[in-house]
Amino acid sequence: xxxxxxxxxxxxxxxxxxxxxxxxxxxxxxxxxxxxxxxxxxxxxxxxxxxxxxxxxxxxxxxxxxxxxxxxxxxxxxxxxxxxxxxxxxxxxxxxxxxxxxxxxxxxxxxxxxxxxxxxxxxxxxxxxxxxxxxxxxxxxxxxxxxxxxxxxxxxxxxxxxxxxxxxxxxxxxxxxxxxxxxxxxxxxxxxxxxxxxxxxxxxxxxxxxxxxxxxxxxxxxxxxxxxxxxxxx
Amino acid sequence: xxxxxxxxxxxxxxxxxxxxxxxxxxxxxxxxxxxxxxxxxxxxxxxxxxxxxxxxxxxxxxxxxxxxxxxxxxxxxxxxxxxxxxxxxxxxxxxxxxxxxxxxxxxxxxxxxxxxxxxxxxxxxxxxxxxxxxxxxxxxxxxxxxxxxxxxxxxxxxxxxxxxxxxxxxxxxxxxxxxxxxxxxxxxxxxxxxxxxxxxxxxxxxxxx
Numbered sequence: 001x002x003x004x005x006x007x008x009x010x011x012x013x014x015x016x017x018x019x020x021x022x023x024x025x026x027x028x029x030x031x032x033x034x035x036x037x038x039x040x041x042x043x044x045x046x047x048x049x050x051x052x053x054x055x056x057x058x059x060x061x062x063x064x065x066x067x068x069x070x071x072x073x074x075x076x077x078x079x080x081x082x083x084x085x086x087x088x089x090x091x092x093x094x095x096x097x098x099x100x101x102x103x104x105x106x107x108x109x110x111x112x113x114x115x116x117x118x119x120x121x122x123x124x125x126x127x128x129x130x131x132x133x134x135x136x137x138x139x140x141x142x143x144x145x146x147x148x149x150x151x152x153x154x155x156x157x158x159x160x161x162x163x164x165x166x167x168x169x170x171x172x173x174x175x176x177x178x179x180x181x182x183x184x185x186x187x188x189x190x191x192x193x194x195x196x197x198x199x200x201x202x203x204x205x206x207x208x209x210x211x212x213x214x215x216x217x218x219x220x221x222x223x224x225x226x227x228x229x230x231x232x233x234x
Numbered sequence: 235x236x237x238x239x240x241x242x243x244x245x246x247x248x249x250x251x252x253x254x255x256x257x258x259x260x261x262x263x264x265x266x267x268x269x270x271x272x273x274x275x276x277x278x279x280x281x282x283x284x285x286x287x288x289x290x291x292x293x294x295x296x297x298x299x300x301x302x303x304x305x306x307x308x309x310x311x312x313x314x315x316x317x318x319x320x321x322x323x324x325x326x327x328x329x330x331x332x333x334x335x336x337x338x339x340x341x342x343x344x345x346x347x348x349x350x351x352x353x354x355x356x357x358x359x360x361x362x363x364x365x366x367x368x369x370x371x372x373x374x375x376x377x378x379x380x381x382x383x384x385x386x387x388x389x390x391x392x393x394x395x396x397x398x399x400x401x402x403x404x405x406x407x408x409x410x411x412x413x414x415x416x417x418x419x420x421x422x423x424x425x426x427x428x429x430x431x432x433x434x435x436x437x438x439x440x441x442x443x
Contacts, residue, residue: 117420124423168402175398176391188382188401189424195402196409200419209327209410214334216402218395 071177072221080183081138083174086221087187088129089141090170093228095122096146097163104150111157111204118164118197125190132183147233154205161201165211166219166227168194173218241271244359244369245376248303251355255292256299259283260354263300263380272375273426276383283387290393291348293384297397298339300380302353304373305332310358315366320414325366328374328407335400342396367415374408375421377401382425 076085098119101107107115133140150156171191178184195216199209210216219227240246246268250261259282266278283293308329311317317325343350360366381401388394409419 114419117418121420121423128424172395172398172402175385176395181386185382185386186424188385188398189426191398192378192382192401192405192425193420193423195405196420199406199409200413202406203410203413209324209406210331210403214331214403215338215396215399216406218399 072225073174073177076141077133077138080178080180081133081136083178083187084129084133084136084183085138085141087171087174087190088126088133089144090167090224090228091122091125091129092141092143093146093231094163094167095119095126096144097148097160097231098122100146100148100150101156101160104156106150106156107153111153114200114204115160118160121193121197125193128186128190132186145233146231148231157201157205161198161205161207164194164198164201166224168198169217169219170221170224172216173220173224175218240268242268242372244268244365245272245372247359248369249355249357250299250303252299252352254295254299254351256295256351257354259296260299260303263376267372267376267379272372272379273421275376275379276425279380279383280387283384290388290390291343291346293388293397294339294343294346294393295348295351296384297381297400298336298343299351299354300377301332301335301339303356304377305329305336306353306356307358307360307369307373308332311360311366311370315360315362317363317366321363321367324407324410324414325370328370328411331403331407335403338396338400342393346393367411370411371408371415371417374404374411377404378408378425 071082073082073086076082076089098115101115102112102119130140148159150159168191171187171194175184175187175191178187202209202211245264248264250257250264259279262282263275263279267275279296283296308325311325312322312329340350358369360369378401381397381404385394385397385401388397405425413419
């Protein structure tokens with residue numbers, strides 16, 4: 001097997017990119033022409049690329065030298081465990097939302113079956129994340145009690161779209177912070193499904209399937225937690 | 235192999251030409267999708283990159299090859315598949331996204347000091363709207379699996395962020411196409427990745443370089 005002649009050159013350039021903030025800025029700028037710069041900037045912000053003030057050890061195995069600054073996910077645990085706890089909290093809310101939607105009797109036909117299916121998939125995310133946290137010896141976060149305005153079909157579907165778009169952005173916002181490759185793979189497998197949910201709900205509510213165009217925009221934990229706060233009763 | 239043995243005969247009929255490593259892996263990914271279904275593509279891709287030991291530029295070039303393929307597919311579909319209504323609208327919108335992915339990846343590879351691969355020569359079995367929807371579904375699902383399979387191999391957080399940003403859009407495309415086609419918008423609660431040793435064995439001829 002012959003090696004790609006591009007590779008050694010490319011690899012050293014990537015390494016250089018990692019070291020050199022100026023070339024990283026240029027790298028981001030190059031993507032700006034296509035509209036990805038906002039997504040990249042937000043990913044970097046979500047990654048907390050500066051102010052690595054926390055010197056405490058992380059519960060999950062972390063790469064030495066990787067900077068992980070403090071994040072709101074720390075309230076759910078250190079490192080990957082905190083991220084999993086944060087994701088689980090969001091999944092609890094999503095699952096509760098769909099449960100309340102199904103019980104409300106406000107949906108019928110095709111949209112009801114879609115809501116039931118999506119709710120079932122959120123429940124599977126809940127179970128998977130609970131399993132991951134328990135296996136890693138972590139503590140499950142408190143189950144939030146959701147309160148959602150469930151007025152009529154139109155507003156419910158709109159809220160569902162908002163919830164799913166936020167969920168997808170939340171997972172994307174954490175991808176760069178996850179240290180463990182298996183947890184990253186699991187998060188990515190869930191992330192894409194949240195994106196699928198969001199796409200369909202956007203479609204049935206007459207919105208663009210990709211509200212941010214060709215590049216999805218991540219949301220950091222502080223933003224997401226602030227946005228879901230009105231939906232948490234206790 | 236008879237076409238009835240394929241999980242996804244549409245993918246099996248797509249031809250990708252080119253001698254780059256990216257073209258080989260892309261052929262392998264499509265072959266995996268054709269034989270085992272799109273769910274197997276992720277594990278094929280992650281194993282191919284784990285074996286090759288390639289860096290981020292290698293992965294970006296593979297992604298670029300797939301995006302070239304998708305962009306060409308939608309362009310082709312709009313000119314010869316007699317699309318109308320929602321299918322036509324979606325094909326236009328999605329095709330424009332894929333072109334932006336091509337541009338972004340090309341820029342990222344150049345800025346990283348790598349050399350972007352050339353667009354592969356491709357041929358699609360496209361004749362009407364039904365064949366378009368079938369193939370679009372297979373492509374988008376394959377794309378999601380391929381990105382999800384390669385992403386954990388990515389070293390740079392910036393590149394990982396870009397891949398994540400793109401894969402979410404591919405997933406949104408996949409769901410919309412599936413919904414329009416009358417299929418389930420998801421492939422279960424988790425994007426499927428089948429960890430099968432035989433997957434890699436079966437498609438090894440395609441990734442020889």
